[in-house]
Amino acid sequence: MANSIRKQQDILEKLKITALNPMQEEAIATIEKSVNTVLLSPTGTGKTLAFLLPLIKNLDAECNEVQALILVPSRELAIQIEQVVRAIGSGFKVNAVYGGRPISKDKIELKHTPAILVGTPGRIMDHFYGERFSKNSIRTLVLDEFDKSLETGFENEMSEIIQQLPHLGKRILTSATQGVKVPNFVGLETPIVLKYLKDKTLSKLTIKTVVSTDKNKLQTLVDLLLHIGNQPGIIFCNFRDSIEQVSGYLIKNHINYTCFSGGMEQRERERSLIKFRNGTCQVLIATDLAARGIDIPEMKYIIHYELPRALEEFTHRNGRTARVNEKGTAYVLQWEKERLPEFIKKEAPIDISKKAPHKPQFWETLFISGGRKDKISKGDIAGLFFKQGAINKDELGVIELKHDCAFVAVPLSIATELVAKLNNTRLKKKKVRVTVL
Numbered sequence: 001m002a003n004s005i006r007k008q009q010d011i012l013e014k015l016k017i018t019a020l021n022p023m024q025e026e027a028i029a030t031i032e033k034s035v036n037t038v039l040l041s042p043t044g045t046g047k048t049l050a051f052l053l054p055l056i057k058n059l060d061a062e063c064n065e066v067q068a069l070i071l072v073p074s075r076e077l078a079i080q081i082e083q084v085v086r087a088i089g090s091g092f093k094v095n096a097v098y099g100g101r102p103i104s105k106d107k108i109e110l111k112h113t114p115a116i117l118v119g120t121p122g123r124i125m126d127h128f129y130g131e132r133f134s135k136n137s138i139r140t141l142v143l144d145e146f147d148k149s150l151e152t153g154f155e156n157e158m159s160e161i162i163q164q165l166p167h168l169g170k171r172i173l174t175s176a177t178q179g180v181k182v183p184n185f186v187g188l189e190t191p192i193v194l195k196y197l198k199d200k201t202l203s204k205l206t207i208k209t210v211v212s213t214d215k216n217k218l219q220t221l222v223d224l225l226l227h228i229g230n231q232p233g234i235i236f237c238n239f240r241d242s243i244e245q246v247s248g249y250l251i252k253n254h255i256n257y258t259c260f261s262g263g264m265e266q267r268e269r270e271r272s273l274i275k276f277r278n279g280t281c282q283v284l285i286a287t288d289l290a291a292r293g294i295d296i297p298e299m300k301y302i303i304h305y306e307l308p309r310a311l312e313e314f315t316h317r318n319g320r321t322a323r324v325n326e327k328g329t330a331y332v333l334q335w336e337k338e339r340l341p342e343f344i345k346k347e348a349p350i351d352i353s354k355k356a357p358h359k360p361q362f363w364e365t366l367f368i369s370g371g372r373k374d375k376i377s378k379g380d381i382a383g384l385f386f387k388q389g390a391i392n393k394d395e396l397g398v399i400e401l402k403h404d405c406a407f408v409a410v411p412l413s414i415a416t417e418l419v420a421k422l423n424n425t426r427l428k429k430k431k432v433r434v435t436v437l
Contacts, residue, residue, distance in 0.1 A: 008053060011088050015049075023196045024050040031172055032057070036191035038182070039174045043292055043319045045196065047174045048084050051142055056090045058140065058170070059115050065137035069165070070118040071158060073148035075100055075266055076273070076294040081118045081144070083295075086372075092116060097123045100266035107132065121149060121157035128164055139169040146173045147180040148292060151312075159185040176292065176319065177312065205322035206329045209340075211349040217333050218249040220352075221305055224331060225255060225283065229356025232276070233301040235285045236317050242306055243285050250283070257283040260290045271365075271407075271437060278398035278409035280363045291316035301329045311343040363397055364415035368406040369433040376428050381406055384427055389418050407437060 012020070020028070023041050027050035031037050041047050059067050072078045075098040082096035092115040097106045099122055106123070110132050117124070117133075127133070141162065143149065149158060162168075162185055171188055178197045182188050212220035221235070237243050240263045250257050258272045258281040275281045277296060284290065291313065299321040308314040321328025332344060340346055370376045378399045385391055385408065397409025410418055415436055422434040 011053070011090075014089060015087055017049075020049075021046060023047075023194070027051065027194055028054050030192050030194060031055070031170075034192045035169065036171045036188050037173070038188070038191045038193045039172070039196075040178060040194065041174070041176065041196035043176045043316070044298065047144070047176075048081055051144070051172050051174065052081070052084060052088065055116070055140055055142065055172070056085075056088065056092060059090075059092055061091070063115070063137055065113055065134045066115065066117045067137050068116045068140040068142070069124070069138050069161075070116065070142040070144055071121055071124065071146075071149060071154075071161065072118060072144045073120065073151075073154065074098075074145075074289065074292075074294070075120065076269070076289075077144060077292075078118045078120060079270070080295045085116055085118075094118065097127065098266075099123050121154040121161060124161055125157045128161060135164055136167060138165050139167060140172070141165060141168055141170070142172045142174070143186070144174050145176070145292060146182070146186075147175045147177045150180070150183070155183065159183070162186060176316070204327045205318055206327070207318075207332060207345070207347060208329060209332045209334055209347045209349045210352055212333060212335050215335050215337075216245070217305065217335060218246065220333060221246065221303065222249065222253045222255065224303065224333070224352050226355045227352035228301060230282060231300045232279070232282045232297070233284075233299050233303065234290060234317075234320055235283060235303045235305050236291070236308070237285065237287060238306040238309065240287065243287065246285050246305060250285075255283060256281050257285055260284055260286040260294075262287065262289050274400055274407045275365050275437070278363065278365060278400065278407070280365045280409055288313050288317065291320060296320075299328060301331060303331045303333060305333050307332070307334070307338070307341060307344070309341075311341075314341075314343055362412035363409045364412045365437040366408045366410055366415065366418065367433075367435050367437045368408065368427070369404075370427050370430045371402045371404045371406055373403055374428060374430045376401070376406065376430070380428055381408060384422065384425065385410075385418070388425060389421055391418070 024046050027039050031051060031054040039047055055068050070081060078096040078098045082094050085094040094116040095109050095114040097119040099120055113133050210220060210224055240261050243259055243261055247259060258275045260269055260272050273296060276284045302317055302321050308317060318330045334340060378401050381399050382396060385396055395411055400407045419434055419436060424431060
């Protein structure tokens with residue numbers, strides 16, 4: 001028991017987490033001793049770690065087959081979970097598989113069978129059909145954000161997948177939504193339900209209405225961004241075409257942004273989030289795909305540029321701000337002749353004529369063609385930039401280290417100079433390319 005506690009403490013230190021929150025502590029204890037668990041907790045409260053710690057503890061180091069299957073509704077969530085498992089450093093192999101990347105890449109990775117397989121239902125089903133690994137040792141099934149998977153039409157695939165798992169001993173379901181009916185095909189008998197969705201989690205969210213005299217609301221959006229000032233936030237649109245219209249208008253007004261939608265290639269989406277996380281771009285223009293399941297920090301605000309079509313969309317968009325213990329604001333942009341949906345309470349419109357002090361933060365993201373597989377660490381990258389790049393600590397922004405590459409935020413004013421100094425230099429034993437992303 002003491003050894004188990006020590007091992008968990010070592011993992012938390014590795015992840016730079018000082019302590020688990022009450023939800024995580026209860027979830028871990030419950031999942032360890034229960035057959036079926038349903039965890040209902042707001043986005044951003046640490047559900048991933050809450051189910052991964054007991055899951056990993058239950059794995060058999062002598063088994064060379066897939067032991068745990070985690071089904072998720074989006075590519076981003078699959079990648080996020082894979083990264084957390086790797087950061088834990090348990091010694092167990094993990095792979096994420098999902099639509100939008102070549103299936104040939106999956107096949108190569110699955111030749112060395114992972115203990116933990118994470119994926120979207122459609123791509124997992126493809127591998128089931130291809131019989132690329134044995135299902136006989138899969139004892140644990142996690143349906144992460146299971147309501148979202150049902151919403152996005154994965155019900156048939158999920159049903160078929162579960163039917164092909166004859167030796168399931170443990171089921172874990174998570175959601176950030178209350179009252180979603182669990183389909184019978186999940187086989188969830190007498191589950192223990194942990195409810196951490198409370199009304200008070202919404203109390204720190206402020207909803208403000210901004211009225212536009214123009215139907216397209218573009219100038220009102222720009223005025224609102226100038227009113228808010230230099231803070232990271234998300235602009236939600238309903239359609240990809242709307243994202244293009246907003247993008248074009250922000251370019252004309254010299255507002256730095258990046259985009260995120262289902263119409264983008266997976267690589268583009270990942271790099272867009274990297275630029276948003278490291279401060280190269282302070283505004284993310286997105287569809288509801290960004291409302292859940294992506295790895296971005298707490299937002300001070302979100303903007304409903306186009307009104308959500310359902311209460312659930314409204315709730316999940318708003319869930320990107322005022323999470324856990326933080327305050328946040330959701331701005332509703334309303335054309336003066338537009339009728340608000342019933343689920344949005346009518347508020348007196350705010351005045352956005354006053355502009356916030358503008359302190360531009362100009363950053364650029366550099367790409368490095370080496371990553372963890374080359375035994376490169378963040379410390380190695382920092383050392384390269386300090387020694388050969390001759391920059392100081394204030395000029396080194398966020399470093400994101402991936403399996404085969406890395407991304408570094410640096411001031412825009414010295415980005416080109418750094419590329420000239422660092423491109424084709426050696427990092428550890430590898431000669432790396434350094435380019436502007």
